[in-house]
Amino acid sequence: MVELTRKQREIERRTLEILRVARPILIAEGFQGLSMDRVASQMEYAKGTIYNHFPNKEEIVLALAVESMELRRNLFAQSASVVGPARIRMMALGAACEFFTQHCTDDFLVEQCIRNQSIWEKSSEQRQNLIRQCEGHCMGIVASIVRDAVFQNELVIPETLTAEELVFGFWAINYGSQILTYSSPSLPAIGINDPFNAIRVHCCTLLNGFAWQPIMMHSEYNEAMKQINETLQPKFWSLKEQQHTVN
Amino acid sequence: MVELTRKQREIERRTLEILRVARPILIAEGFQGLSMDRVASQMEYAKGTIYNHFPNKEEIVLALAVESMELRRNLFAQSASVVGPARIRMMALGAACEFFTQHCTDDFLVEQCIRNQSIWEKSSEQRQNLIRQCEGHCMGIVASIVRDAVFQNELVIPETLTAEELVFGFWAINYGSQILTYSSPSLPAIGINDPFNAIRVHCCTLLNGFAWQPIMMHSEYNEAMKQINETLQPKFWSLKEQQHTVN
């Protein structure tokens, strides 16, 4: 029994090893560039062994995405635990998004991959569920802040929206800007010099638009954001470190 | 000379034929599923001939993206030509985005492909420039509405933003929501039942947040949107038809 467990741990260890080898390849050369032969040779195992751990290339990518999404979720959870009005916690989530994009770019890119239908389709339902769970968890964290704001009479949700649909707008603006920032060949060429600042301004404006109390001018918002970052960034970094140690 | 021109036209015709064959494959089976052999056999030409028209698979995808982005640009131009206050024209652009996502889903998916770095890299600078031009043109259309609003004293741009950065927020929220809608496996499962309505509400809120006159309640916004759609949708459809006839 003990023997069996040790073997299982051995297998588990190697699974993580595979991911550790695959991740930099995926990031540097994309899904195309990631090849099973290459992973195998770099691990000094035969290809068949890799296929004992993952039934196909797509599963490896999804497994990597799970790791990356867990980091995001941890950043979110950290942000939500800040003490203060709901709006401040909402801003802390914005800070987490910004941190994730700017300092965990690799993880962001991996997350991107799984939005590709052909990759998603070929992976197991089980791992798909892990992703969905993580996504649902992230949504839950943000939505509960929204609900709390309503409860505290700091926000009224428009009647045609659910709390989650209100979150969706912030999700979309953050996610969209991240994608555009990293994939649009030359934003400065079309007049966008500081996309991160732009999104901060837009989020502040959107919060104000919903009359989410306390209303803030952009300068106040930036000031508050600075303080939030001072508090949270060390914790964000430590969460990021943790992830890389675990894997 | 006339003879030469006829030959060139013949070549041009076949280039378009290739795109017409490739598009449905790309849409149905993704970049992976699109194979040069398949395009060739479906066209009843040898593979080498296809390579006379496009140096690689990626170029075909970019060419398809150019077509799709031109449709988007045409929808945008149509929207911008509406008569009325800048805010109404801005809303008309939102309507164009919604139309593009809902009724030109294929084009939207093709547009998506080129955000993939490995595809982008392998294509010619020339075609990359076509894309950039189109993107720049779209941006120009929207930014000029923003500037017009400022000129008409209907809007004050926050001092840390350029007109383009203001547009960027709307771009991000629309683009982000489109991607999430089409790639997130089950939005309803996490509480997002009507993403299109949600984004309309968010856009209205954002416009209001910037104090873009005339301020509108969500109900007014929806009413105005309905009218805009009644006017524009027939034109949108005709632009879409045109595209498919040309190709």
Add this chain to the structure above:
DNA sequence: TCAATTATTGACGCCTCGTCAAAAAGTGCA
């Protein structure tokens, strides 16, 4: 009509994925 140019073809080299029979390693019992 025929040489010169241009276009087309598809077999080829190289690569990748995922499989599977055979070989190797590990296990447990006498």
Add this chain to the structure above:
DNA sequence: TGCACTTTTTGACGAGGCGTCAATAATTGA
């Protein structure tokens, strides 16, 4: 320890994709 049985690893293999290029076919122009 020796030996039969199970599990794991291996890498050659089939199928199929990309992009090339020498050979073939078609076209042109004199």
